[in-house]
Structures are given as structure tokens and as C-alpha cells.
Amino acid sequence: MALRQAQHGALPQAQLVAGVDSSTQSCKVVVRDLETGAIVREGRATHPAGTSVDPEAWWLALKAAIQSAGGLDDVAAIAIGGQQHGMVVLDESGAVIRDALLWNDTRSAQAARDLIAEFGAEELASRTGSVPVASFTATKLRWLRDAEPENAARVAAVALPHDWLTWRLRGFGPDSADPNGPVLTELVTDRSDASGTSYWDPATGDYDRELLVAALGHDAILPRVLGPSERAGTVADSEILIGPGAGDNAGAALGLGAATGDVVVSIGTSGTVFAVTEAPTTDATGTVAGFADATGHFLPLVATLNAARILDATAALLGVSHDELGALALEAPAGSDGLVLQPYFEGERTPNLPDATATLFGMTLATTTRAHLARAAIEGLLCGLADGLAAITSQGVEAQRVLLIGGAALNPAVQRIASEVFPIAVHVPEPGEYVAGGAARQAAWVLTGELPSWSTSVLAELDVAYAPVIREQYAARR
Ligand SMILES: Nc1ncnc2c1ncn2[C@@H]1O[C@H](COP(=O)(O)OP(=O)(O)O)[C@@H](O)[C@H]1O
Numbered sequence: 001m002a003l004r005q006a007q008h009g010a011l012p013q014a015q016l017v018a019g020v021d022s023s024t025q026s027c028k029v030v031v032r033d034l035e036t037g038a039i040v041r042e043g044r045a046t047h048p049a050g051t052s053v054d055p056e057a058w059w060l061a062l063k064a065a066i067q068s069a070g071g072l073d074d075v076a077a078i079a080i081g082g083q084q085h086g087m088v089v090l091d092e093s094g095a096v097i098r099d100a101l102l103w104n105d106t107r108s109a110q111a112a113r114d115l116i117a118e119f120g121a122e123e124l125a126s127r128t129g130s131v132p133v134a135s136f137t138a139t140k141l142r143w144l145r146d147a148e149p150e151n152a153a154r155v156a157a158v159a160l161p162h163d164w165l166t167w168r169l170r171g172f173g174p175d176s177a178d179p180n181g182p183v184l185t186e187l188v189t190d191r192s193d194a195s196g197t198s199y200w201d202p203a204t205g206d207y208d209r210e211l212l213v214a215a216l217g218h219d220a221i222l223p224r225v226l227g228p229s230e231r232a233g234t235v236a237d238s239e240i241l242i243g244p245g246a247g248d249n250a251g252a253a254l255g256l257g258a259a260t261g262d263v264v265v266s267i268g269t270s271g272t273v274f275a276v277t278e279a280p281t282t283d284a285t286g287t288v289a290g291f292a293d294a295t296g297h298f299l300p301l302v303a304t305l306n307a308a309r310i311l312d313a314t315a316a317l318l319g320v321s322h323d324e325l326g327a328l329a330l331e332a333p334a335g336s337d338g339l340v341l342q343p344y345f346e347g348e349r350t351p352n353l354p355d356a357t358a359t360l361f362g363m364t365l366a367t368t369t370r371a372h373l374a375r376a377a378i379e380g381l382l383c384g385l386a387d388g389l390a391a392i393t394s395q396g397v398e399a400q401r402v403l404l405i406g407g408a409a410l411n412p413a414v415q416r417i418a419s420e421v422f423p424i425a426v427h428v429p430e431p432g433e434y435v436a437g438g439a440a441r442q443a444a445w446v447l448t449g450e451l452p453s454w455s456t457s458v459l460a461e462l463d464v465a466y467a468p469v470i471r472e473q474y475a476a477r478r
């Protein structure tokens with residue numbers, strides 16, 4: 001494997017660790033100093049667009065991102081964070097049967113409704129922490145059973161994106177030189193990503209095989225769930241340790257060092273609102289997913305399908321850059337004089353409206369301006385996340401401040417309008433890849449046996465400028 005130039009027996013100085021974020025749109029790699037956590041090198045590579053992707057594209061992007069980050073020669077440990085829920089189905093040879101359906105693919109919405117009808121929302125929330133929606137792996141397996149029965153029959157193992165990449169990085173796969181063949185039983189995962197499948201119980205730490213069989217139609221090999229700092233193995237042909245990895249949001253919480261009172265709001269391809277809690281949650285309404293985190297605790301989370309790409313689309317429509325979009329938005333008043341964008345461009349996960357489309361309300365000659373549209377787009381994005389924050393706190397979660405991260409959080413106008421939409425303080429950490437950074441922190445934990453207390457600095461602390469009119473107008477359009 002060309003990830004590591006030949007070393008004449010020299011072992012890497014155990015000074016550096018690496019973390020990966022294999023997310024929806026791209027793969028990011030960060031190399032951090034073991035002692036201080038400082039970023040030493042970074043790399044990235046893009047992923048194909050779409051909600052159904054050949055996992056091989058993630059593997060090629062991971063190798064490219066590692067190379068662009070300077071390789072792994074001097075790295076002592078690595079861990080992979082990744083987009084949650086993706087359905088990677090493998091046959092007995094270890095080959096990928098079909099493209100992976102991603103978290104943002106909504107074709108399994110009916111399958112989700114069928115599973116809920118068969119088991120009941122309360123029962124599913126009690127057994128798995130969550131009520132499944134189209135994003136969750138189990139619904140995708142049920143779709144596969146119903147829509148592609150021949151492919152479903154060939155499924156020998158089911159993995160998540162980060163599980164499969166960890167397995168490949170260890171040298172396993174259909175072309176594995178291992179005399180035992182692809183060794184599907186070497187697949188591993190972690191608590192946080194397992195908790196997004198809808199066939200694993202965060203409270204007990206066990207798979208719920210009845211739910212897997214109900215979804216797929218038969219049993220299959222599932223990745224072994226490792227503890228938060230358990231070694232998954234080593235990078236092929238090296239002594240570089242690999243950690244269990246994590247779902248991306250749990251990775252971000254680890255990267256931020258999110259503590260009680262912190263609620264993370266991430267504005268990437270997905271919009272997510274989540275916190276670290278000591279106790280699991282089981283929201284039978286389906287709004288809050290009762291996930292596990294990457295430290296042995298829990299991660300109640302609300303996710304939206306529409307997030308940063310609302311602003312991408314609006315900027316493209318207006319023919320402006322992200323910064324110009326932000327400047328335009330700040331020319332309009334809070335509430336955009338009544339112009340409200342309900343941004344369900346790709347359907348929506350929360351609220352669970354997989355077939356919805358976006359709608360612009362309140363258009364008048366006075367509000368149909370570039371500035372009003374720019375502000376309505378940012379306000380619509382943030383109102384969906386503010387509804388998520390309200391749902392999280394309704395589960396008894398303490399919320400003292402919002403930590404605003406993700407690509408769109410880099411925009412000053414998003415930061416400013418967030419302080420108007422959220423009723424609590426908004427802090428913006430230094431820009432960074434917090435998912436990959438959290439994976440690197442996990443790698444350090446695996447290497448040394450201790451979770452390092454690397455510091456995270458805050459770029460901006462926005463004064464609370466809460467403008468109730470924004471959310472009142474948005475709520476009135478439900
Ligand atoms: N300054 C900005 N303003 C608004 N959106 C931005 C800005 N910079 C990046 N983005 C958007 O953020 C998204 C990427 O964010 P990221 O958190 O890396 O996504 P993911 O991890 O889901 O792949 C893209 O849609 C990109 O266009």
C-alpha cells in the first residue's frame with residue numbers, strides 16, 4: 001500500500017497522530033502533534049455528488065487526502081470519522097454489492113414507515129434510542145429487501161462508511177492477500193456509529209438482531225463494536241495503530257471537547273444539533289435521535305437534510321460568493337420584512353417530510369430583493385436548527401451556549417444571524433476540521449491510553465441579539 005514510503009526499519013517517532021473525516025462532500029485528513037494537539041499538516045479530497053455512492057470513491061479519496069496531508073510515515077496512530085448511516089453491503093467475498101445509500105437518500109422513507117408500523121415508534125425508540133427515518137441504515141436495508149431482493153440475498157455483511165474504510169486501511173477487502181480471504185469478521189465499528197443503524201441499543205451496547213433480520217430479511221455479519229479507545233488494528237504493512245473511529249458528529253464533539261451545557265450546531269452538508277449527556281435518550285416522537293457519543297456517553301441529536309447547501313443554492317441563484325451573500329443578508333432587517341424561506345430543497349428529515357420541497361413565503365414588491373432573499377435563506381437554515389435546539393432541551397439537556405461549526409459557520413453573516421435566532425450565547429470555535437480533529441484525539445487516546453486534553457480556542461463570542469420575530473414568522477408558516 002503506497003500510503004507509507006519505505007522506512008528502513010525506522011519506527012515513526014510517536015509524536016504525531018492523524019484523524020480523518022470522510023463526510024458527504026469530501027474527505028479531510030489532519031495530522032496533529034501528540035503533545036499539544038496542534039495541527040501539523042492537513043489534506044483533503046472531494047467525494048462524488050449524489051446520495052448513492054460507490055464506496056471505492058471514498059477509498060480513493062482517503063488515499064488522496066492522506067497523500068496530500070504528507071502521508072503517514074511519521075504518524076503513530078490514526079482514526080477515521082465518517083458520515084453516519086451509509087449502507088455498505090458486502091458479499092461473502094468482501095466485494096461491495098451495490099452503491100452505498102447515504103444518510104441523505106430518501107428512497108427508504110416508506111421502508112421507515114413500514115418498520116414503524118410493524119414495531120411501533122415507542123418500541124423502536126426504546127430498543128434503539130431512535131425512531132427510524134429514511135436516513136437510518138435499517139430503513140435502507142428494508143428498501144434493499146423490497147426493491148432489490150437479489151442484492152439483499154447476497155448480503156453477507158453490512159458496514160457503515162467509517163467501518164468499511166477502517167477495514168480497507170487495515171488491508172482487508174476482496175483483493176486481500178490474507179489467506180483467510182476477505183475476513184468479514186474483521187469489520188469493526190464504534191458505539192456512536194452503531195447507534196445510527198436502528199439495530200443497535202445504546203443503553204445495552206448490543207445489536208438487536210431481530211430488528212436487523214426484520215429489515216434485511218436475514219441475518220448478516222455486523223462489525224464488532226469497539227470501546228472508545230480500543231485498538232482496531234494497524235494500517236496495512238505498518239505499525240501505525242488504528243482506533244475504532246466514530247460517526248462524524250460524535251467525532252466533532254470529541255474534537256471540540258464538548259462539555260455539559262454545550263450544544264454543538266454544525267452547518268455542513270447536514271445540519272445537526274447535538275450535546276453530550278451522561279444518560280441515553282429515547283424520544284418516541286422521532287425528533288431527537290438517541291445516539292451514543294465517542295467517549296462512552298450519549299449524544300442526543302437532531303439532524304436536518306438541508307443546511308449549507310441552502311446557502312450554496314441561494315448564492316448560485318444570486319450569482320454571488322458566500323461572502324457576498326452574507327453581506328447582502330446583513331443589508332436586510334431581522335425577519336427580512338416577512339420574507340420566509342422554508343428550505344426543504346431535498347425533502348426534510350426533521351421535520352420528517354421526505355417528499356417536501358422548498359417554499360418562499362411573504363413575497364411582496366418590497367421584500368423581493370436580493371438582500372431579503374439572502375437573509376431569508378440564512379434565517380430559514382438557522383430556524384430549522386433552532387427548532388432542533390428546542391427539541392434537544394425538551395429532552396432535559398442543559399444548554400448554556402451554542403458551539404457553531406461546519407463549513408457555513410465560517411460565514412460572518414451566519415454567525416451574526418445565529419445570535420439573533422438562538423436564544424443563548426453563540427460561540428464560534430477557531431475554524432477547523434473538528435470531526436477529523438476529534439478522530440485524531442481518539443487516535444492519541446488509543447496510542448497512549450489517555451484522552452489528551454488539547455485546548456480549543458474560540459474565534460468569536462457573539463452577544464445574544466435574540467430577535468423573536470425571526471422564529472415567530474418561521475413557525476407561522478409550518
Ligand atoms: N463561507 C461560507 N459560507 C457559507 N457556506 C460555506 C462557506 N464555506 C463553505 N461553505 C459550505 O460548507 C459546506 C461544506 O461544509 P463541511 O462542514 O465541510 O461539509 P461536510 O462535512 O458535510 O462535507 C459546503 O456546502 C460549502 O459550500
Ligand SMILES: O=C(CO)[C@@H](O)[C@H](O)COP(=O)(O)O
Binds near residue numbers: 271
Ligand atoms: O445523518 C447525519 C447524522 O444523523 C449526518 O450528520 C451525516 O452524518 C452526514 O454528515 P455531514 O456530511 O454533513 O458531516
